[in-house]
Amino acid sequence: MASRTNPFTFLQQVRSEVAKVTWPTRRETLISTVMVFVMVAFAAAFLFVADQLIAFVIGYIMSAGR
Structure with a gap:
């Protein structure tokens, strides 16, 4: 069974892990969003x-039997 972590320690660990994340720029996010909409339109x-x-x-097959 896993050991329990102090909530304060847990939050410190979360903050340190979030600091390691490479967040996309505003431009990258915009381009990705537009590409998703374009691909959804093509799929639709x-x-x-x-x-x-x-x-x-x-319909053609069903009407051929009449």
Whole structure:
């Protein structure tokens, strides 16, 4: 079982670990955010087209039996 840590010591350790983190710049964050939105738009467009194509094919198959 792990030993219990004093809350004050824990907070000191957390602060020292957070200080080691390399935070992205404002520009890097903006570029990453824009890229995420662009990729989401491409994925949405692709899935929309794929869904419409599959619906058309299934509709064609279902109406062919009539």
